[in-house]
Amino acid sequence: xxxxxxxxxxxxxxxxxxxxxxxxxxxxxxxxxxxxxxxxxxxxxxxxxxxxxxxxxxxxxxxxxxxxxxxxxxxxxxxxxxxxxxxxxxxxxxxxxxxxxxxxxxxxxxxxxxxxxxxxxxxxxxxxxxxxxxxxxxxxxxxxxxxxxxxxxxxxxxxxxxxxxxxxxxxxxxxxxxxxxxxxxxxxxxxxxxxxxxxxxxxxxxxxxxxxxxxxxxxxxxxxxxxxxxxxxxxxxxxxxxxxxxxxxxxxxxxxxxxxxxxxxxxxxxxxxxxxxxxxxxxxxxxxxxxxxxxxxxxxxxxxxxxxxxxxxxxxxxxxxxxxxxxxxxxxxxxxxxxxxxxxxxxxxxxxxxxxxxxxxxxxxxxxxxxxxxxxxxxxxxxxxxxxxxxxxxxxxxxxxxxxxxxxxxxxxxxxxxxxxxxxxxxxxxxxxxxx
Amino acid sequence: xxxxxxxxxxxxxxxxxxxxxxxxxxxxxxxxxxxxxxxxxxxxxxxxxxxxxxxxxxxxxxxxxxxxxxxxxxxxxxxxxx
Numbered sequence: 001x002x003x004x005x006x007x008x009x010x011x012x013x014x015x016x017x018x019x020x021x022x023x024x025x026x027x028x029x030x031x032x033x034x035x036x037x038x039x040x041x042x043x044x045x046x047x048x049x050x051x052x053x054x055x056x057x058x059x060x061x062x063x064x065x066x067x068x069x070x071x072x073x074x075x076x077x078x079x080x081x082x083x084x085x086x087x088x089x090x091x092x093x094x095x096x097x098x099x100x101x102x103x104x105x106x107x108x109x110x111x112x113x114x115x116x117x118x119x120x121x122x123x124x125x126x127x128x129x130x131x132x133x134x135x136x137x138x139x140x141x142x143x144x145x146x147x148x149x150x151x152x153x154x155x156x157x158x159x160x161x162x163x164x165x166x167x168x169x170x171x172x173x174x175x176x177x178x179x180x181x182x183x184x185x186x187x188x189x190x191x192x193x194x195x196x197x198x199x200x201x202x203x204x205x206x207x208x209x210x211x212x213x214x215x216x217x218x219x220x221x222x223x224x225x226x227x228x229x230x231x232x233x234x235x236x237x238x239x240x241x242x243x244x245x246x247x248x249x250x251x252x253x254x255x256x257x258x259x260x261x262x263x264x265x266x267x268x269x270x271x272x273x274x275x276x277x278x279x280x281x282x283x284x285x286x287x288x289x290x291x292x293x294x295x296x297x298x299x300x301x302x303x304x305x306x307x308x309x310x311x312x313x314x315x316x317x318x319x320x321x322x323x324x325x326x327x328x329x330x331x332x333x334x335x336x337x338x339x340x341x342x343x344x345x346x347x348x349x350x351x352x353x354x355x356x357x358x359x360x361x362x363x364x365x366x367x368x369x370x371x372x373x374x375x376x377x378x379x380x381x382x383x384x385x386x387x388x389x390x391x392x393x394x395x396x397x398x399x400x401x402x403x404x405x406x407x408x409x410x411x412x413x414x415x416x417x418x419x420x421x422x423x424x425x426x427x428x429x430x431x432x433x434x435x436x
Numbered sequence: 437x438x439x440x441x442x443x444x445x446x447x448x449x450x451x452x453x454x455x456x457x458x459x460x461x462x463x464x465x466x467x468x469x470x471x472x473x474x475x476x477x478x479x480x481x482x483x484x485x486x487x488x489x490x491x492x493x494x495x496x497x498x499x500x501x502x503x504x505x506x507x508x509x510x511x512x513x514x515x516x517x518x
Contacts, residue, residue, distance in 0.1 A: 026458060029444045036440065038447070038456070083440040085449035085456070111438065113451055135452050 030264075033271045033318035036082040036308060039248075041286045042276045044072070044100065045092040046386035049121050051395065052144075052155045054183060054224060056287055057277070058215040059092040060388035066278040069099045071299070075276065076103070078304045079112045086113030088140075090286075092278065092386075095122035108136045117142055117181065119159060120166025128166075128173035140179040140207065141166055146194035150187050154224070156395050167202040179246065181207040184234060185224045192237045196245070208238075210250040213350040213360070214287040215382050221351070222376075231363060232257060249273070253343040253359045256336035266341055270295065270317035274308065282307045284317060287346035290383045330357045336364065343367070352379030437506055439469070448506050455504055464497055471507060 047062035048055070067075065079087065087107065094100055095118050107114050115138035123131075123139070131137055141163050145151030148160035170178050180199040182188065188195070192208075199206040213221035226234060235257045238247065242262040249264040264272075269285035276282055280298040283289055295314050296307035308314065331342045343359020348367075351360040352374040358366035440447040445459040448468075459465045466484040467477075474480040481494050501507045 026444070026460070029442075032443070034447075035442050083438060083447075083449075085438060085440070085447075085451070086454070111451070113454060135454075138454065 027266055030268065030272050031266060031318065031320070033314065036084050037274050038085075038272045039088065039268065040079070040084050040274060040276065041088045041090060042075070043090050043092060043278050043286070044094040044103070045097045045278050046384075047096050048091060048093040048119075049096065049393065050093065050119055050156045050159055051388050051392045052159075052216070053220040054144075054154060054185075054211055054215075054217040055387075056212060056214040056217055057092070057289055058382055058385045058387050060392070061386045062092075063279055063386060067280050067298070069102065071280065072099070072103050073106055075280075075298050075304060076107050076110050076112055078298075079107075080110040082305055082308070084112060086115060089114055089116040091117075093119055093121060104137060108134065114138070115140060115179075118166070119155070120163045123166035123169050125169050125172065128169035128175060131170065132173040132175035138178065139170065139175065140181045141170075141204070142181050142183075143195075143198075144183050144185060145188045146191040146198055150191065153187065154183075154185060154220075156392065158394055167204065170204075171202045176203045178202075178204050179207045180204040181209065183209050183211050184226060185211055186226055186230060187224070189226055189230045189234055192234070192241075196241065205246060206244070207246040207248075208234075208250065209248060210253075210344070210347075212287040212344065212347050214289065214346055216387065218350050218379070218382055225361065228363075228365065228368070231361060235261070235363075238262075253340045253361060254363055255339035256363050260339060265339070267345060269293075269345060270311075270314040274314075276304065282311070284313060285346060287344070288349065290349065290380060292349065292380070293346075330354075331366075334364070334366075349380060350382065352376065439465070441465070448501070450504070450506055453505055455506075457501060457504060457506055459497075464494060467494065467498070468501070468507065472510070 043057060045062055045066055046057065046059045048059040051060055089104075091097075094116055097103075100122075104114050104116070113136045117140040120141050123141075131139055142155070143151055143160065143163040144154045145160065151160040151163070152158070167178075167180070180195070180202070182195055196206050211217060211221060211225050213225075217224075231254060234251070235254045238245070238251065238254075238261050239258070247261065249266065249268050251261055252265040252267070254261065255265060267285075269288065273285050274282060274295070275284070275286040275289070276298060277289060282295045282297060282304065284293040284295060293313065295311035298304045298307065300306065302310070331337050331340075340359065340362070342356070343362060345355055347360050348355055348357060351371060353360055353367065353370055358364075358370055360367040360371055362368070438449045438451070440449070445461045446465045446468075448457040448459060449455070450457075459468060463484050463486060467480050467486070470480050470483065471477060474483060477495075477498055478491070481491060486494050498507065502509075
């Protein structure tokens with residue numbers, strides 16, 4: 001899918017402590033779960049014009065059971081009642097749903113802001129002007145390389161040109177601060193400066209996320225995920241530029257390199273984050289589309305509110321660290337456990353590692369070592385597959401040949417511009433109390 | 437701007453700036469909700485039971501909220517004020 005998969009970024013928190021009894025740190029409050037999600041990803045359709053090799057929802061073909069327009073409106077009514085202030089809409093490619101713009105308008109009219117992720121296919125000048133005119137809509141363009149060669153190898157031939165065209169239209173329409181969202185891979189991590197320059201050139205904000213072995217990513221992850229050296233390179237880059245880029249909760253597993261990065265340093269699954277998929281199933285996070293992480297359905301009595309409030313899975317995820325589903329286990333004795341918190345549940349699950357073991361990309365190398373003793377064939381498979389059965393329109397039948405060019409000399413480095421608080425997700429700017 | 441009560445206090449969300457803030461206890465939530473009813477922020481704090489010793493922390497918190505446009509000074513009536 002277009003990775004709308006969002007975790008909250010950094011909240012701006014007034015520096016207030018309760019005068020008498022100390023209040024638990026905000027991060028601990030988040031771990032216990034909130035009355036409603038802060039960061040809800042809603043995938044509207046499994047249909048997509050692309051067939052990205054790392055699609056976390058194995059999207060391609062529409063599912064006949066997808067929520068109807070009326071059901072989607074009912075979900076929005078629920079979100080309004082729960083005061084879910086905004087949703088991250090993705091897919092698939094959400095804009096190919098015929099009722100997409102109608103649903104966006106409905107959400108806005110019901111005080112649910114919308115940020116949607118797109119490959120840009122439907123962003124023409126008219127749409128761009130309409131989007132630019134609304135404060136309540138934000139747009140996130142997916143692009144996984146600063147050059148067509150690197151991007152198209154992952155996202156398909158022509159997808160770079162489509163994304164750039166969409167960004168051009170948004171800029172021409174005066175839409176400032178839309179997001180350029182990049183999944184970090186072995187082939188684009190060397191382009192970080194170029195990607196930042198590209199975002200700046202279009203008045204966009206760069207957002208970087210972690211490649212997970214979810215969906216079709218389960219098959220492409222072994223070849224695409226960052227090497228140990230590249231993880232360090234990314235960490236150092238984020239230390240230098242982290243205030244100007246958004247990362248959600250993508251990289252908390254890198255904290256043991258030398259301290260937490262800007263962003264949310266905990267797994268938000270079922271606590272502040274969750275996913276509603278196109279057929280209305282609710283999962284703990286967008287990267288965990290599997291029965292193991294299925295909390296319920298918006299179609300069941302009580303709807304989404306009941307799932308968020310009463311799901312046994314979510315209750316388990318909200319139990320204190322070390323006690324719940326992703327308990328500390330083998331990692332408990334590690335001196336860095338407090339900073340990485342055992343890493344990403346979904347990454348462990350789909351690579352066949354135990355949930356209480358190390359993250360496959362554990363910076364100390366425990367995950368890589370553990371992976372050596374895992375039979376990849378025995379790892380759980382993503383539960384659903386909506387991949388295109390035949391050739392995808394506009395795409396060559398076989399693999400796309402790719403040449404990785406050397407990184408060009410540092411071009412004009414854009415002026416440093418701090419991330420505008422919560423441009424993307426309200427959690428932007430969040431420094432956990434007690435972090436300093 | 438919307439207020440969502442949470443176990444730890446509340447979340448504030450500004451739809452225009454798409455910015456989220458946290459109110460980290462129930463007292464500051466009471467203060468924010470009652471600001472419009474009182475002549476000044478100081479009076480609102482006192483009414484919510486904020487002690488003189490705790491006042492500076494609340495002043496800072498309200499200033500932060502004002503900076504992010506979560507709260508703003510009400511327009512002064514004609515012919516009043518300095």
